[in-house]
Amino acid sequence: MWWPTNLVQVSLFSALHEKEKRPKGGMSRNKFFVLVLASGFAYYVLPGYLFTMLTSISWVCWLDPKSVLVQQLGSGMKGLGIGSIGLDWSTISAYLASPLASPWFATANVAVGYCLFMYVLIPIGYWFNFYKAKNFPIYSQDLFMANGEKYDILSIVDSHFHLDRDAYAKNGSIHLCFLFAVTYGIGFATLSATLVHVILFNGSDLWRQTRSAFSDDKKIDIHTKLMKVYDAVPMWWFWVILVVNIAAIIFACQYYNESLQLPWWGVLLACGIAVTFTLPIGIIYATTNQQPGLNIITEYVIGYIYPERPVANMCFKVYGYISMSQALSFLADFKLGHYMKIPPRAMFMAQVVGTVLAVLVYTVTAWWLMADIPNLCDTNLLPSDSPWTCPMDRVFFDASVIWGLVGPRRIFGDLGEYGKVNWFFLGGAIAPLLVWLAHKLFPGQKWIKHIHMPVLLGSTAMMPPASAVNFNSWIFLGFISGFIVFRFRPELWKRYNYILSGGLDAGTSFMTVLLFLALGSKNIGLEWWGNKGEGCPLASCPTARGVKVDGCPVVN
Template sequence: MYVITPLSYWLNLYHAKNFPIFSEDLFMTNGEQYDILSIVDSKFHLDRNVYAKNGPVNLSTFFAMTYGLGFATLSVMLVHVLLFSGSDLWKQTRNACGGNKKMDIHTKLMKNYNTVPMWWFLVILVVNIAAILFACQHYNASLQLPWLGALLACAIALYFTLPIERPVANMCFKVYGYISMAQALTFLADFKLGHYMKIPPRAMFMAQVVGTVLAVFVYTITAWWLMGEIPHLCDTSMLPRDNPWTCPMDRVFFDASVIWGLVGPRRIFGDLGEYGKINWSFLGGAIAPVLVWLAHKAFLSQKWIRLIHMPVLLGATAMMPPATAVNFTSWIFLGFLSGFVLFRYRPDWWKRYNYILSGGLDAGTAFMTVLLFLALQS
């Protein structure tokens, strides 16, 4: 972010100097912001003739770089897990299938609590899928996603093929396919933390369900309130320069629907697009953990080499844009202080408290977000 992005801009890669170095907007080749509404027809599908006349969609250097890092994150995660945890996963899977389940101290202590019945999860799954199918059928004119596409999104989370030239359907598919997977992983992380903290599983389950249902109402009511109270909400061309209500996350989500749904990846990253070479990031991501693994094998006495976690390093850019590279400064400071120093001088503390520290930092961020809003911005 601090070296390659400015260097790419200076070298004018992909006509970088025609556009801002950092922006989540989409641009025409001449540097003007792309008028997305001009390339859609009455059904909100891509008008190919108008698109061919207007020219291709262009990204800022920062936006293009983050997509490359996102591609690399996919391959780096698979290769890293295979190299560093493949044998453990295979052994645990084989033991589980063979009925030889070895319990650690945490699992033994958690046996004191009633587990969450599987049918609780299945009920939530069935109810959600039924609601998804109803929404896709009843509001098909707006959502544009057929029920088969909804089922595909529910069934395929890790590997999915996005529908083309229908941006609204693309957003629905992304919500059902990717975001549902991301939230499931978050819930699993909560359960893991609760496992170490000896929180009863049923209490954890109810906290998650109640929190999720409550959040739906809070988000919806807040959105209605903002749209009614703030004129030109999210419209950067109409808002005053110092107005904070620019909705950067929603703009990124919209631009992603244009790239992957309306225009289509073939016209951006494929043979018809301007950014085909970014696909080499998949190969770079696959090679990165191999280099770390080889260094670890060559210098077994240097335990710190194994701690170079390439999926975390590359995945740290997942929220960019709208987040900026300034996020790295606090991360590097805390990561170096708590990680390297503690592991180097107090490895017993590191092994005992690193996961608790991670949970504490996450919880602290959430509390401080609410506190700062109420105290300084409300």
């Protein structure tokens, strides 16, 4: 059996920094990048405007247009996505980043985790009706009442954006579709698996590196020696930015407490969580290109400590999770700059200026869209084929309701019906221990160490808003690039892999902006069957007896 244990690990550094040695008549990297960019730019006209069905070709649904079961199985957007594929780079890289940038063993772990989750766990839970699963769609990011109707969130919010307990008691508990509930359980397992995995597999290296960092005879590699010609970034620059930002956040939370809801101690606690988890999650990210998130644990912590305050929950998640994620991005930039011999101070200023510009651009863009797009993100008022449904933002909103407004105690605690999901914490802690024991018992089986439980368990962390077609397409392309190309033409993979990924990203992004400015902002659409979605309208229908939903058949 072939397993990629002896493959040459190629980094972005080698793709950009090493002197190019191409065969006679071969294409330079710059030329290849321009060609890929132009091709990606031209091609995206099809899935982005002319033939949007290419984003999710769910051909299984076409076999029986009147069958809910067939469409649940075949829909790549609202079902299990069997056979569904997307011929669109934005579908492939939207939630999971580029499959070309992940090592093959990580792609294999994602594939195994996704298949176990989507084709074993979810079907068993749904068709055995765990947590009244059949009352709700098989895949949905919405919140429901027990009878299958969507929950009216505004009806349980008081004038201060706190939970109206009387209204909540009258309406009844919030229910999740089985997939959404289990996704949170998988998030619990991923967190505990990350900590245990790092301790077992990286603990000795961490201890050795820590001792070396504080010793006088620490080893210095060639890159560090070459970088000594540049002035280092003074540590006080970092401290100033840290202190000023924390002070500004605390001031904002105190001064606008009625709106933001988060007290000063919540800011400090969020920063503490970010600092604590940056190292273990950074190790996973550095070795697999997959980053476990802190979103669930931050929501869980503040939801128990400071419940019934949705805005406070969102702020805490941003300060605890997003700050850690951004820290890892900055570290990756510095590491690349270290390899590329970019002066550290120049890299630091580029990061600071880029961050400020990004904040301004994001803010202006958000206000512009809210002013110009009617019913932005409101799926109850937007047409089904609208591009402005904001799936990521809707999940963010639903999470603020689950963890902030209602609180984890009423969902996953003693007052809720999803309490058993907490057992995933224990399962996640045990899983890497079993892999570690197997590796110790069978040291000759080199493939065992490539079973990476944080990646395997966390493979579906972005679902929802990611759907089956995103994973199918990502895994398919990842296996093609990681197995066929890498197996038979490794020199081409080394030379062009990252360039191909970057060119596709750039070309797709430029055409996306152009299509919006030229057509989307003026509501110029193209009406024909190829732009009517994937053709699986019944995939979101419940299958419990007597549950009535508009547009769905009623099971008697």
